Amino acid sequence: MLMRLSSPPSRVRAVIAGALGLSMVGTGTFALAIPAAAAEVSTIVTAGKTAKATSIEGNNPASNVTDGNPATRWSSEYRDGESVQIDLAATCVIDRVDLNWEGAFASEYTVSGSTDDKTWQTLATGTATGAGAQTLDKLADIGAIRHLKVTGDKRGSDYGISLYTVDGWGHSCAPLPGIPTPTPNPGGPGTPGPTEPVETELGTLVSRDAKASASTTENGDLAPKNATDGNPKTRWSSQAADGQWITVDLGATFLLDAVELDWETSYARGYVLETSLNGWTWFPYESVTGSDGGRDVITSDKHPRTRFVRMTSTERSSQFGVSLWHFNVYGSEREELPPQHGEGEGPGxxxxxxxxxxxxxxxxxxxxxxxxxxxxxxxxxxxxxxxxxxxxxxxxxxxxxxxxxxxxxxxxxxxxxxxxxxxxxxxxxxxxxxxxxxxxxxxxxxxxxxxxxxxxxxxxxxxxxxxxxxxxxxxxxxxxxxxxxxxxxxGDPIFPPAGPTDPDFDNLKLVWSDEFDGAAGTAADDKKWTLDHTANPGDNNNAELQLYTADTNNVRHDGKGNLLIEAKVEDFHGAKFYSSGRLNTSHKVSAQYGRFEARVKVPEGKGLWPAFWMMGTSFLEGRPWPANGEIDIMEVLGHAPEETHGTVHGPGYSGMGGQGGAFTLPDKTNLSKDFHVWSADWNSEKITFRLDGHDVYTVTRDHVENTLNQAWVFDQEFYIILNLAVGGDWPGSPDKDTKFPAEMLVDYVRVFQSEGSGKFTALHPVTVPGSQPTNGTPGVGTPISTGPVVDGSVTPASGTSASGARALGETGAPAGPLTLIALLLVIGGVGSLFLARRELGRVRGMAG
CATH class of the missing domain: 2.60.120.260 (Galactose-binding domain-like)
Incomplete structure (x- = not known):
């Protein structure tokens, strides 16, 4: 039975306020954040809120900036002045705004607030120089606002502007008139469903914030969830076709009392309502013909027990699809679903x-x-x-x-x-x-x-x-x-083998190191290291400009206890090019779990890109990047020598989507002025990056598997890489102030494990004196006392030893017997090739 009401009851809108603040750190990764000091506790007030934008490019709607997913983003069309704004569904005093830019950033932008979506006041202005996170905590005092907007006044690339997240923190939030504060979802892990029921004049509303799905969606901002969110400004809209449907999952079973449909202009003149307990066996509830849009309330003498309610359009009112502001379900006698267990937590x-x-x-x-x-x-x-x-x-x-x-x-x-x-x-x-x-x-x-x-x-x-x-x-x-x-x-279960034992980080012992004590001008130890050789200007990733050479021209001992990796400007018959060095332990030394540490002095200058990083050994067996995994312990951009970056890359979170963070020492030390200690503590559940004992960033298995829904690929052995790149998409090209030759000095590289933890593989027997780790202490190198071999469980690596001049590909895979003559023959005309900018967003991690 269809009832027509001339005046709709007051709308009920849910206001979702997170109890735990989350902000973006580094390249799209969640980390706990401490809100700015305020009279009241500051919390994130934008999470899950409705967002809209002046334009949308591709399948990247505005709603992505508030969805809590670090892998989704909003992007605009290719012009200046585009903006994204968020309706807080309340009035709040804003304390801080966190922005996480994709590669298409705004070089100049404005953050503003409004109470009515008409008159705007500036909270802050800012500039960005590339992808990554920014925190704005010095905001103008404009009082409580309802709407928060970010406008890209000037683009930083040829594309539009693009944001992974806009996180607004605030306090003193007041619900809008007539809109109650909701009760949190009571469901456990894996339990879909709405917030607590709301009493209305039609009975108990049981569908608020319920999960919804649909046959089609006109675009990403007109999603099915909009029909159950209680927001009068959001709606679901289908594509322009007959037979479109939308289904609401109540998350429990109820006796159905009524269904309320609040149509947008593109309504269904005829439609069918059905119910289901399992989501695939459906029973008719009511058929409606001759609807004139507006608000339909459908009741019946039947009160079936149901979990799912579906509306299917049988006749459209226009050439467009069908569109609903609200799909409200009213029910009684709630019965909970059977326990919804997390993976492997149930019986069996x-x-x-x-x-x-x-x-x-x-x-x-x-x-x-x-x-x-x-x-x-x-x-x-x-x-x-x-x-x-x-x-x-x-x-x-x-x-x-x-x-x-x-x-x-x-x-x-x-x-x-x-x-x-x-x-x-x-x-x-x-x-x-x-x-x-x-x-x-x-x-x-x-x-x-x-x-x-x-x-x-x-x-x-x-x-x-x-x-x-x-x-x-x-x-x-x-x-x-x-x-x-x-x-x-x-069944007949086969039980997976137990994983390796995690390290005891309180009882670590040295299992491998290179102290680089060779005589001045001598090559790196070829029993431990292989030098990479890129013979063609197109061999580099990330639009880098250097050619790596496999000799002492660019990598050698300095005679003072350091390995020198030197980037130079070379001259071949008048053609200028950059040469540099990269070396790795592939096929020679690899390890699983433990502490990996290096004491390094990095160079300063635009376009310089030193790195200390690791690749999963499965790459050497043919597994492609990023499925093999990459751990970037240290990356520093020469134009910002006070900041270090720690990042991991894997399938579904690589390149600009890598999970990582940036860090600056408390006194904003210029890292190029002295040696500093970078390390990574790695076990089966997390990887923590540190600089001089300060935590840079921690990535966890739980975050990768259950938030990103991606694979944790860090349970294999990894090998070590050191390099100094020149140019590339991330640091940009050197400028007139960049000094060459540029030097990266490495005092030592050390690997620590505890007894019985992880794996360790070496091509040649490794004898190291016993020592405790330095714990990230900067300053002079820590001497290692002489003593017996600590770990006798060294596994010989397969393969043959390669000389320091062996030509290799990008990350240690053999590239064939290329010679210096072949290197020089390709130099002619490389200048123009080097200056050609690669497509933005290419794989950043492959060449460190």
Whole structure:
């Protein structure tokens, strides 16, 4: 029954206030932040709030700046003056604003506030010089505001402007008139659902902030969630097609009392309402014809118990799609869902490890080598299964044989970005069925999906994929999964091997070092190091300008206990080019877990880029970057020598999306004036970067796997790299004030482990005197006392020793027997090649 009301009741809008402030640090990574001092405690007031922008480029809507996802961003069209603004849904005094710029930054910008979205007052102005985080804590006192805006007055690149996050901190927040403060979502891990029910004149509103999905969305700012957020200025809008639908998941079951639809101008003249307990078996509730838009309230003599409510349009009122301001559901007699366990926390154990998988097809080509079903059951989050390219369509399946009958209670899927928007999970006793559907969705979100099901008996579990998501550039690719895990009881489980023991950082001992005590002018120890040799100007990544040479021209001992890495301007028949040095321990020394430490004096000057970093050894075995993992312990840009950067790169968080932070010593020390100690403490759960004992940044497994929904690829051995790059997308080119030759001095490199922790592999026997770590003490080098070998569990590395002149590729992979003559022959005309700017956003970490 459809009731028409001439005057709508007062709107109810949820105001979500986070109890824990989060700000962006470095290149798009969450870290705890301490709010600025204020009369009241300052909290983040922009999280989850509605955002809009003057323009949108690509699939990067304004809502991405408040969604809490460090991998999403808003970007504007390619012009100055574009802005993004946030409705705080309350009036707050703003204490601080944190901005995290993507590579398309604003060289000049204004942050302003307003109470009415019409009259704006300036809170602060600023400048940016590249990607990364900025904190504005000296703001003008303009009182309480409702709207916060960032305007890019001048672009810093040829693109528009782009922000990963805009985090506003504030206090004294007052709800808008007639809008109550909401109750937080009571659900536990994996429990979808709304905030606590709200009493209204129509009964108990049970859909506020409920999860919503839809057949289509007109654009990213008109998402299904807008129909349940209670905000009268946000809406869902479908694409212009018949048969469009929107579904609300109440997160519990209720007796359905009424449904209220508040239509935008593009309404459905006819539509059907249905209910469901599981999300795929639907029952009719009411059919409506002849709606004239506005506000429809639908009631019925039927009061079915339901968890899901769906509206499907049968007749549009215009040539556009259909659009709703609100989709409100009213119910009673709430019944909670069965406990929703996190991965592996329910009854039973992992049943699918090392089991046999089959699929409709598998990819095996240069883009995805051996991407077969067995990769789904190897517990390696950097390998995946993918559909063969010839079979890319909205139809594919993959299944696992548990090897024995089991009671299945949980399935966990970790999707590649080419995920299934619509799919079902089925269980059977034989590989050909008959199949029992235990889960079905048309609103798959990708990333990690933990699916708790009613316990079901079977031996085979299958994922049946029926609709692809729209990927990068508006394209649709084949389905792809990193992991397909099944938990339960029975079966024939194979238990994954226990991981290595974490280091005891209070009882570390030296297992490897190079103190660089060679005679002046001698080469680096070729039993420990291999020098890279880039023979062609196009061999470098990141648009860097140098050529690396594999001799003492650029890398040698200085005779004072240091290794000298020198960048020079060379002259070959009148052609100028830069030469420099990079050396690595590939195939010679590698380690897993521990403390990795170097004492370094970095150079100063625009365009100089010294680094101390590590690469996963799987790169040497053919696993491509960034799936092999990269740990950047120290990177300093010569034009900002007071600041250091610590970053990790992996699949789904590489390049500008690498997880890291920047740090300046308390006295803003110029790091080029003396030696400083950089280190990384690394175990199975986190990596902490330090400078002179001060924490720079910590990245955790939990953040990577459960916030980024990506693979933690830092459980293998890594090898060490030192280099001094010249130019590149990040530091820019040298200028007239950059002095050459430029010197990077390394006093020592040391590796510490505790007994029985991690792995250590060396090509040649390694004898090191016993010593405790320096704990990051700056100043003179710490002497190492003579003593016996600390660790006798050294594993000989495979391969042969390479001489210091061996030509290598970008990160230690052999590049062939190139000679100095070949190097010089390619120099002609390289000046113009060097000056050609590469595409913004190329892989930053590959060349350090």
């Amino acid at each position: 154990v992992l049943l699918s490890y090392k089991k046999t998988g089959t699929a409709s097809s598998s990819q095996n080509d240069p883009q995805c080598v051996d991407c077969t079903p067995d990769k789904l059951f190897d517990q390696d989050l950097a390998t995946r299964w993918a559909v063969a390219e010839k079979d890319w369509s909205d139809n594919a399946w993959v299944q696992v044989d548990l090897a024995a009958q089991a009671e299945i209670s949980q399935i966990v899927l970790r999707w590649d970005p080419a995920f299934a928007k619509s799919y079902s999970i089925e269980v059977a006793d034989s590989p050909t069925g008959p199949w029992t559907t235990v889960y079905k969705t048309v609103g798959g979100t990708g990333g990690k999906e933990v699916i708790n099901i009613d316990t079901t008996a079977g031996r085979y579990v299958q994922v049946n994929m029926t609709e692809r998501t729209v990927g990068w550039g508006g394209n649709k690719y084949g389905f792809s999964l990193y992991e397909f895990r099944v938990y339960g009881t029975g």
